[in-house]
Amino acid sequence: MKLKFLFMVSIPILFSVAALAQQTNAPAQPSTYEEKLNRVFQEWERPDRPGGVVAVVEKGQVVYKRCFGQANVEYQLATTPQTVYDVGQLAEAVTGMALAMLEDQGKISAADPVKKYLPELPSWADGLTVGHLIHHMSGLPDWYELMTAAGWNDGDAMTLDQIHKILRRQKQLLFEPGSKSFPSRTDYVLLGEMVRRATGQSLRDWTWTNIFKPLGMTRTLFRDSYREIVEDRAYSINYHYRDGYLKGADNLGAVGSLGLFTTLDDFIKWVLNLDNPAVGSARLKDKLLTSGKLSDGREAGFSYGFAVDSYKGHKRIHKSGSWGGFRTAFRYFPAASFAVFVFCSWDYNWNDPNQCADNAADVCLEALLEKPAAPPAPAAAKRKSLKLGPAELSQYVGEYRSGGWGYLTIAQAKDALLFKAGGQAFPLISMGEGRFSFEDPNIPIVLTFSRGSDGKVSQFSFDPGNGEVTAHRVERETLTADELKLYEGAYYCEELDARYEIVTREGRLVLAGLRMRDVALTPENRKTFVSDSAAFQLVSFLKGEKGEVTGFRVDSDSLRHLVFKKE
Missing domain, CATH: 3.40.710.10 (DD-peptidase/beta-lactamase superfamily)
Incomplete structure (x- = not known):
């Protein structure tokens, strides 16, 4: 050596x-x-x-x-x-x-x-x-994820000079x-x-x-x-x-x-x-x-x-x-x-x-x-709770997606909401004004729901102890083969200096590039698509005033808001 x-x-x-x-x-x-x-x-x-x-x-x-x-x-x-x-x-x-x-x-x-x-x-x-x-x-976005999104493969040379060049092209943290x-x-x-x-x-x-x-x-x-x-x-x-x-x-x-x-x-x-x-x-x-x-x-x-x-x-x-x-x-x-x-x-x-x-x-x-003997379960702390009817609770029910947490579900059981994740269900109690705490006093987390411009519940946020997490509501839609073709075209990202094509193959939407493996995009609805690619976890399509596709935005655990414009 x-x-x-x-x-x-x-x-x-x-x-x-x-x-x-x-x-x-x-x-x-x-x-x-x-x-x-x-x-x-x-x-x-x-x-x-x-x-x-x-x-x-x-x-x-x-x-x-x-x-x-x-x-x-x-x-x-x-x-x-x-x-x-x-x-x-x-x-x-x-x-x-x-x-x-x-x-x-x-x-x-x-x-x-x-x-x-x-x-x-x-x-x-x-x-x-x-x-x-x-x-x-x-x-800072992760340099490896940026280079992967730009088309680098695992076998390609990755140098300090290349990393600095791609970082200087970024527009935000x-x-x-x-x-x-x-x-x-x-x-x-x-x-x-x-x-x-x-x-x-x-x-x-x-x-x-x-x-x-x-x-x-x-x-x-x-x-x-x-x-x-x-x-x-x-x-x-x-x-x-x-x-x-x-x-x-x-x-x-x-x-x-x-x-x-x-x-x-x-x-x-x-x-x-x-x-x-x-x-x-x-x-x-x-x-x-x-x-x-x-x-x-x-x-x-x-x-x-x-x-x-x-x-x-x-x-x-x-x-x-x-x-x-x-x-x-x-x-x-x-x-x-x-x-x-x-x-x-x-x-x-x-x-x-x-x-x-x-x-x-x-x-x-x-x-x-070795853990000591568990102390007696504490009595549930007295919290200010608000009784909500079934109709009021139903507006929070749905599937939500969070980058680091995957899909989370808010379900309704009788007169209560349930937070479902990892195969488990946790009862929630209302604190009023769209805020819910866990019924279990050992889980000191509060879910805060917010609404979109249409007045409907669109997301909730919570802090698991290392920073706020936001989960966005997912509205599922099924797209036909003809509808998928509307997304086809060439797209360019200035921050990556990368160009990709989106095509339909065998009834699926595919992101294709000269040097990158093809990435199959699975629709959640007409706006958002997901994939198994670390660099393209979530693809959100952008539309113009007439409803035409004008580009898409990429969001992943270590990348945010990379925009590809349709050419």
Whole structure:
């Protein structure tokens, strides 16, 4: 592996790194967990298929370390502790550490305007701060989703220059910065570029000099050229139920949100340093473990590169990643000084690294995570309720669609409304003025319904704890083949510089492009169509004064209001 910089390391750090090396390279200490963990990973015990690695670290000791399967299926090369993995969005944890270290050095601040470092961004970036990006509350659209919508395929090269070009074409953010949090890979690819502009070194070089080399992580790097040869790397596999093993595609040449390559032994050193810093400081560790705050004071749920939440009553720091068939999961419980991470080189559902990491935490921290006996159910809180008749309740009944929640249903049972989601039904009670709370006092959520210009209920909003969610009413209609033909034509989007055709095939509406797979559009009604494409989840057609189709708008979880005009 090519390493660009050699740097003198201080004596105290050398002693710390020597201790880390001894802990990393030594075999895992005998533990009471081994039998339980072997059961968690029993599906991985197959030397004839793609594999992965796992490590469990507790109180500064490696208590479990295993390698499974093959690093290269074509050449049938076994996975080893030195196999290099692409760890997907786990890269953000290291980028976050770099930002925290630069803050300590006074070279960057979370309060700085983004345009201090990236002045070329359009006017929508005027109110953005570095902290908005760090804590995923920027409202920036996801660069990968933008490029997918513009016609890029998984096998195409994706470079930093291309990402910057498509971002500069955007006209608005997804939401007001600081008002909510939503993970976007754009946040950390821009932060990676800010490291370069603040220090004069690329993210790759700066992290090598200041993090990887001091920790002895000699097999770890941010790969910023997709053509670079990385020795001993694992090659990813996409599993298809019909075609079997397919080569994963990884032509990414941008780092920050992705692009980190590391090994089992190297990342153990990083985890040991997270728990007991040799590189960095206690203040830096606190930044990595503490959620940012939204504008209204609520928790954003994201720290410097990690997600922060509670798992079975205990604070958990975690990150999941995926790219080109690689999948990773990381879990850290600060109170127990316990961490587990899993890297794997294929996307087969039965060995989901996130489920395995959670299961590993469950069996190792069984006593800590054990829930106390449930207290007696609290008496229902007295709430101001308003009795509504069947006719009044019926106006709220219907099917609603929300981007991140899918389809939600408001149903009517006798003299009450029911909120239906995930196969369950929850009774609601009226609070008046179109507001409903859950009958169960343990669900402190209020649904607020609003009406359209025609006076009919058109949507409802609620806050599940991480920002407001809006669900729009769906009125189902069936369209004939002749009616579908009215949508045919060529459409162009200025923000993506992309042109697509909409045609009818075998009685269905299809979005077709030269470089993109055909996307079947299923009508909800004459205005809105849905698809299984991440980039075209919802397509809303626009019409002129005479009812003619003039274009369509795209809305998805990580894109909003991209407009394609009919040519």
